[in-house]
Amino acid sequence: MRMLINVPETVVPDALRGMAAAHPELTVDVENRVILRRDAPVAGKVGLVSGGGSGHEPLHGGFVGPGMLSAACPGEVFTSPVPTQMVRAAAAVDSGQGVLFVVKNYTGDVLNFDMAAELAEEEGVRLAKVLVDDDVAVADSTFTAGRRGTGATLFVEKIAGAAAEEGAPLEQVAAVARRVNERSRSFGVALGAVTTPALGKPTFDLPPGELELGIGIHGEPGRERRAMMTSREIADYSVDTVLEDRRPTGPVLLLVNGMGATPLLELYGFAAEVHRRLAERGVAVARTLVGNYVTSLDMAGCSVTLCQADEELLRLWDAPVRTAALRWGR
């Protein structure tokens, strides 16, 4: 194992100290593991709190700032945060207008955020929750824990964050967040396994010349293993799988996401193939974002997320945002 770390036990607080040093516009509470907008709580504004296991950077801490999240709660690597983190975050960002929890659909995240919601409500914070579950690789049935939340989390946090920044009330921010999730679908591919600091070796064995189709963001194996495919073939497979699940009836927001170890050169090449396939399938792309946004440590690979846009979603997507990892418009 060759990792740029001290010891596995301190990777999360070490990273938070670095975030604090690099981003004076944030308040980073290393001890309690909460990343906050420095100006929180913003009067009259709904607070947006998200969180999840670490290892998916820049998600979620990189998306804290004006126009997006009010706070993020990083857990241990690939482990959901604990309820006290969310309770602290909710209390710190609540201006009296309420707080929206953005939760990815994993058993641990759901249980811990539910516990946190109960505790925060007891403390008088008005709460709403949106569950992100966009991964089409998972059959949403009684045989699984339900679809995983992956790339659509970025769309939900950006668009709901913009709505909150405009002063929309909690019910409306929650409604637009749910609309984004309902209209979003993702599919991911791994070209290499992930090495977690705790385990110190790849979590699954992926021989050269093979790839995993239908992976999540935790180094878990996918739904199928195949011989290595070209970027073009992967784009066809990914786009077709997403469209099979939900066929958008209008232009889409497109996220071509890297899993952490795939260079932008490859991601842009893949984005070109995704555009080509979407055009062949008659799907217009309104906006495209390419980069490492919802990652899985050092996993090589990519995911495609589509969200059917409309006028309001496009306006909120284009609205100014100023965070560590996503910023435009001012």
Place this chain on the structure above:
Amino acid sequence: MLDTDFFRRWLTLCAGSVEREAPRLTELDAAIGDADHGANLRRGFAAVTAALDRDAPGSPGAVLLLAGRQLIATVGGASGPLYGTLLRSAGKALGDAPEVTPAELAAALREGVTAVAGLGGARPGDKTMLDALEPAVVALAGAPEAFGRAAAAAAEGALATVPMRARKGRASYLGERSMGHQDPGATSSALLVAALAEAERTEGEAP
């Protein structure tokens, strides 16, 4: 009768066992999950023993409540809320009695397991911690003093998860590929029940 010391000893033994077995739990989790189960439980139980030393709860129920709270506050993932709920529910069921009978402990653990099933929405056969806990509480219901038999039932239950297809938790995403691997949660649950039997064997020794 089981006194406060017995419960302290049980949880201290749990912590030791989790510490020793953490690498194996993480290995099992790497196969069908995300390779953090051992590290997470080790962190949680280290916090439990530290809290027991610091706060010195005065009844069996208080020991379990304190331990459950620590697990929720430090473990994260699904294991934190689930194990935290197991111990908290059992602790609430015991109330503030200074000593409890094995039958009372058996009934309290039944409450805890029911609460875990309610929280996670899982049933035996879903390849989760319930596959070890359920046979253990069934064994205890029939013979509350036979901790060794409960430990054996839990270990068998954990082993029986190997051919199962996961329907809950992260392993469920693997579908058929989850088969052929022992469930890490059932494995850690079996460790906790084994520690119960060990706590009885080491009666009279310092916790």
